[in-house]
Amino acid sequence: MRKVLCILSLVATHAMAQTFTQYTTTEQAPWQTKGKASLSTKAKAQPILHSSLSTLNSERQFRAWGTCFNELDLDAIRLLTKEEQEKIMHDIFAPDGDLRFTRGRLTMNANDYSRAWYSCDTVAGDFQLKYFNIEHDKENVIQLIKMAQKWQPKMTFWVSPWSPPSWMKINQDYCVASSPFNTQPKEKDYLLFSLTPSPSPKGEGSGNQESVVDPDEMKFANGQRGRLFPKKLATQNYFIQDPRYLQAYANMFCKFIDLYAEENIPIDMVMYQNEAYSYTPYPGCAWTAEGTIKFNKEYLAPTLKEKHPEVKLYVGTFNTNRQDYVEKIVSALTAPAHSPLSTLHSPLISGLGFQWEGRENLDFMREHHPDLHMISSESECGNGQMDWRAGEHTFYLLHEYIGRGCDEYYNWNFILCDQGRSAWGWKQNALVQVRSANRTYRYTPEYYAYKHFSHFVEPGSTLIAFYPIKDGIQSIVFKRPDGKRVVICGNTNNEAKSLSIQLGKKYLNVSLAPHSFNTFVEGLSKKR
Structure with missing residues (x-):
């Protein structure tokens, strides 16, 4: 009788396995x-x-779904009742929720969805990092992280800055380009391309008519700008290329990891810069290929290996489709290291982060660097409409990034008010939209685009x-x-x-x- 039951059980299991x-x-x-x-x-x-x-x-395992933690997300969710807050955080982060996110992306210093510019060290020349601190974060974004950790206590994190402290940059400001939303003088804009001055249209010698950022270039159109991005590459690094500054900055990453660990927020991965190829009016920093290679290879990689060997170094976030430029950086950072501190293993980097036009490099990178992990470091942010069209575009991005080689995928803002307007004039999308007028909320089409992937595709899925x-x-x-x-x-x-x-x-x-x-x-x- 037991044998018959076993056979029936096998038949039933087989039949179930054929049904979707x-x-x-x-x-x-x-x-x-x-x-x-x-x-x-x-x-x-x-x-x-x-x-x-x-x-x-083939046979590549997907590793994690995640999102970013920003101050404007905290402001949005705080408009809701405690019960509503708990439901949203459960649905996004809990193991039995809808989206089941297990990874978080952090920023060191302010990003474009902070309320305003701030940094962890405002004291110029503080190479010893005596005044480096995360007190601002404790009162703000860390509060949002704690809300998520309640539902996903095993969540892990990675960090990238949008801008170093302004005193570490050649323009002495947090932005790259001037705009009505910041106070940088327009005269400083020429620094971006200052090594290749463009002739004045009137033929009056050296001018700057083509030396500033095209204001239309940063407009968001579902990732389809229709040309190379950026049209012109920065000709000098906005980060001061002095060894004291470079080493202090590498030390900042380690200090940030230490202080966040004290808050029970484990950081296991680092990228040196968010979007080094967006020349922004909000927090940003332009780097050349040479500067990127130098900082990562000679400073950040050996410093991490000395002080935090458990933390992986990825390079990114690449938001440019200039494939030769990206390959120049990646090839240099995957070559054998010769620094005496680089004794643990080589290559120096474990993976690559791509977003926006960087997606166009995925096939090439997977073919030429198959041993490196690739991640979608930030999904495209839309234009604040939070409509079905935005949902379809996000569904397409999820499909493309993962199908073409990425084994982690990160959303940008997971909750915003109204049209998601930033302090620097951007309007962006979110998975949850809060209507500030009556303090209600809704799950947007992008929320369901994620749910169709992350609800059933667990980490470790092939x-x-x-x-x-x-x-x-x-x-x-x-x-x-x-x-x-x-x-x-x-x-x-x-x-x-x-x-x-x-x-x-x-x-x-x-x-x-x-x-x-x-x-x-x-x-x-x-x-x-």
Whole structure:
């Protein structure tokens, strides 16, 4: 009798494993359970999607979903009741929540979604870091981190600065370019390209008509600026290239890690700079390739290995599609190190961070540097509309970054007020929108774009198929650590689409509603 029961159990398990539960989101109806879909021996629809994974991407495990912690997020969530705050933080961070984020990105000093500029050390010439502190953070962004840690106590973090302290920069200011939203004199803008002055349009010798940042270049248009970004590269480093400054800055990273550890916030990864190729009116810092290589190779890497060997060094965040420029940096930092402090292992870096136009480098980097981890360090931030179109674009980005080699993915702001306006005039999107007028909130389409990925694709899941978007259809397939497969599909067309996805020797035949996100999960009967 026991033998018969075992056989029946195996048959039942096999049958369950052939059945997929479908979850669908449209603009009108988010996260709906649409019933079951079973594997078939025949493909019943066109197109038929066959696996297109290269050997470089095959059997690659996804490692983490995460988000960034910013002051304006704290301001937004504090408008809500305590009960509403707890629900949102549970849904985003709890192991049994919706998004299940386990990683956080931090900034050292202010970023563009801080309330205003501040730094951890305002004393010029403080190379000994006597006055370096995180007291501002304790009263602000660390409060937001603690709210997340309540629901995800095992959360880990990484850090990158937007700008060094202003006294460490050649322009003595936190920004790169002047604007009505900061106080930098316009006369300083020429510093960015000062080694290659452009002729005046009137032929009156050296001028600066082409030496300042094109104001349209920083406008956000869902990552499609339609040209090389930036159009011109900085010709000098905004960080002062003096050994005292460079070493003190490397020490700052270690001091920051130490002080955050005292707050029970573990930092296990570092990147030297956010978007060194955005020449910003908000906190930023321009670096040349040579400056990037010098700081990382001669200062930051050996200092971390001496003081925090457990902390990994990644290089990024790369937000430029100038592939030769990126490759020059990466190749230099993956060459054998000769510093006497670099005794632990080589290469100096463990991975790369990409965002915005940096996405265009993914295929090349995966091919030429297969041993390096690649992450999407920041999802694109949109324009404050927080509408369905933004959700579709984020769904596309999730699909593209992960399918083309990234094993971690980070959202930018997870909650903002109204249209997400920053102190420097930007309007940006978030996963949760708070309406300040009546103190209510809603989950945006981008929230559900993430949920269709992160709710079922656990850390340790293996990418087994990737189908780049074509004719408005995209799909990606994972195998979870428990062996169950997860198929995620998007349809951006105005009409329903049917397609067949090959899984081994069988096919998953599915129907996708117009403008929809879809997730098919193998063998799960419990409602999620």
